[in-house]
Amino acid sequence: MDIYSIAIDGPAGSGKSTVAKELSDRLGIIYVDTGAMYRTVAYYCMKNGISTTDGKAVAEALDNIKMDISIEDGVQRMILNGEDVTGLIRSAEVGQGASDVGTFVPVRDRLVEMQQEMAKKTSVVMDGRDIGTVVLPNAEVKIYLNADVEERARRRRKDFLAKGVDEPLESVVEQIRRRDHNDMTREYNPLRKADDAVEIDTTGLNVEQVTEAIMKIVNEKTGKKTGEK
Numbered sequence: 001m002d003i004y005s006i007a008i009d010g011p012a013g014s015g016k017s018t019v020a021k022e023l024s025d026r027l028g029i030i031y032v033d034t035g036a037m038y039r040t041v042a043y044y045c046m047k048n049g050i051s052t053t054d055g056k057a058v059a060e061a062l063d064n065i066k067m068d069i070s071i072e073d074g075v076q077r078m079i080l081n082g083e084d085v086t087g088l089i090r091s092a093e094v095g096q097g098a099s100d101v102g103t104f105v106p107v108r109d110r111l112v113e114m115q116q117e118m119a120k121k122t123s124v125v126m127d128g129r130d131i132g133t134v135v136l137p138n139a140e141v142k143i144y145l146n147a148d149v150e151e152r153a154r155r156r157r158k159d160f161l162a163k164g165v166d167e168p169l170e171s172v173v174e175q176i177r178r179r180d181h182n183d184m185t186r187e188y189n190p191l192r193k194a195d196d197a198v199e200i201d202t203t204g205l206n207v208e209q210v211t212e213a214i215m216k217i218v219n220e221k222t223g224k225k226t227g228e229k
């Protein structure tokens with residue numbers, strides 16, 4: 001097997017990105033964070049006074065967005081019209097904006113095509129909401145991560161605190177619920193578990209435990225082990 005893909009989907013705060021990064025390190029393959037791409041579109045709109053809920057305006061804005069993705073030292077950097085916006089897209093507001101722009105067909109079609117191109121060229125661990133269902137329906141490994149909403153909110157709050165943002169837990173729970181509802185009920189390619197994905201409930205598990213569980217599945221499906229390319 002030359003090129004293979006690992007698809008990881010799940011709701012906000014389920015641990016996708018942390019685990020995906022860890023897997024990509026162990027396997028020596030690229031990690032693609034697709035949420036960062038939706039965030040970049042949202043960031044452009046928010047910066048330019050375009051409402052992230054206005055489908056027509058967002059679709060028109062796409063023509064003015066040149067999005068480049070580069071991987072530096074294993075870290076994905078998002079370049080928007082020549083500007084590195086990697087750090088600027090991580091706020092909760094941009095996260096909600098990303099969820100909004102992700103409801104529009106032209107946005108999804110454009111980003112899904114970019115994601116599929118990336119996975120054609122090289123082996124990837126890709127995380128998002130529609131990877132196992134739409135982007136990489138033939139991925140060798142499909143995982144659906146889930147966790148209690150309270151636990152997910154506690155994880156998110158910890159991330160915010162690390163960045164100096166102190167948000168009450170209840171407000172983070174509320175943000176997460178709103179975003180999940182939006183992502184799961186949108187008409188076009190909503191968040192759902194692919195029929196052939198393995199679901200892992202990460203509540204009470206640490207990164208090592210989840211990574212190990214997935215590595216086992218990767219090994220069964222692809223024969224790949226830690227440290228092997």
Ligand code: DC
Binds near residue numbers: 035102103
């Ligand atoms: O994974 P994240 O929190 O960075 O994603 C932000 C939002 O982007 C998410 O709430 C919905 C949208 N998104 C999507 O619709 N499809 C993806 N594959 C990834 C993210």
